[in-house]
Amino acid sequence: MAKSIPAALQEHGEVSSKTKISVVGLGYVGLPLAIALARGFDVIGYDLNSERIDELRQGVDRTFEIDAPMLRASSVRFTKDIADTRDADIHIITVPTPVDDDSAPDLRPLKTASASIGSIMKDGAIVVVESTVYPGVTEDVCGPILEEASGKVSGEGFYLGYSPERINPGDKVHTVDKIIKVVAGQTDEITDILADIYGAATSGGIHRARNIKTAEAAKVIENAQRDINIAFVNEATMIFQKLGVSAYDVLETAGTKWNFLNFTPGLVGGHCIGIDPFYLAHRASEVGYFADLILTGRRINDSMGTFIADSIEANLEGKCKILILGLTFKENVPDLRNTRVVDIITRLRELGHEVDVHDPLANKDEAQKFLNIDLIESLSDLGGYDAIVGAVAHSVYQDLSPAAIEGMMTDTGLVADVKGIWRGTEFSSGIKRWLL
């Protein structure tokens, strides 16, 4: 078996600076990974979105993960043509793994990427999946597609691996080059090679998972665990709203106990926490298990936007003019994927209110194209709102002075503070307040 492993991988204790790596899918995960790996290896990045490749070649990363000087200084070569990656010893797949309209895993990007790689990969190549998947996808879904497209046999003509990605968009501390990287290969030898490769790219260390399915399962429960913990806090928050108690006050108090877990209420959007639990629940149902707790957590978290809108409505009189501050799925990132702020907007509009939306980080065209929302360009010159809703805790909103907020409102308007960002802010006496 070892003789099928590419020569470059057998030198210098398996890997060397000549090892060629292709990263397939250059988004929030793929680009930072490619940049980190290029510090030690010969890296080529492929994406089927030609606009993205053009931008990266010009030093522009629209996800804000990599700044222009770092992008320009990197040795990563960017290509729109999968054939340019044919010499790669290792192909790493970092394409999206969303859910469809029925919340079932949508594996189409992963299948397409597998077929593309299979059509060009050389003998002995290693294909590593980094996209988040349910246990079994790498070996049982990607493996057969790679076999069919390449005419090679999995485990003989090419090898599989899995290494979950743990980065958190906008988090400049837990970056890909500093966190513990989990690796698993089809054989111990492949796991060793992956440990060498990723070990060179991160100072955080390597954890060798027992096998590929274990690594896949670990990733999905990391995010499902967060989702369930947030769902618990959201459920408690809904109860506290009825009791007239602020969840933030309760959490601050309970948080003084040494083992109380630190989660805050709110919307759960984005590409990971609100999606990955569905992957595990899907696989569970395939093997005859109903993932009750996981799906209940999803349902509670997905109901939060409507609950927030209805709570705001209860503090308004008649049809109102409302300004929503923040549209992205979390603070200080431009990512609009699966943002649940949309649920607040939709519900308030259903209730007959006039709703404007502002977000300086979101891409205006994407907001219009994907969400049918026209973003307001600037906060200056705004006025007369009956309510202002702080929906996303962007730093720019945390920095707004009380005078700036009040200047946009009527004298008796409502400040609705979903994220608790203005908890310590004093407003004029006529201003009404609502928070979770």
Ligand SMILES: NC(=O)c1ccc[n+]([C@@H]2O[C@H](COP(=O)([O-])OP(=O)(O)OC[C@H]3O[C@@H](n4cnc5c(N)ncnc54)[C@H](O)[C@@H]3O)[C@@H](O)[C@H]2O)c1
């Ligand atoms: N964003 C995160 O913080 C994060 C964290 C951990 C894990 N993940 C997981 O990593 C994976 C990638 O997520 P992301 O946020 O980087 O997605 P993304 O949408 O930002 O980027 C994916 C890129 O893949 C490209 N692409 C799609 N299909 C392709 C194909 N067949 N061939 C080549 N390129 C293709 C897209 O054009 C896009 O540029 C997902 O499985 C996600 O769940 C994401």
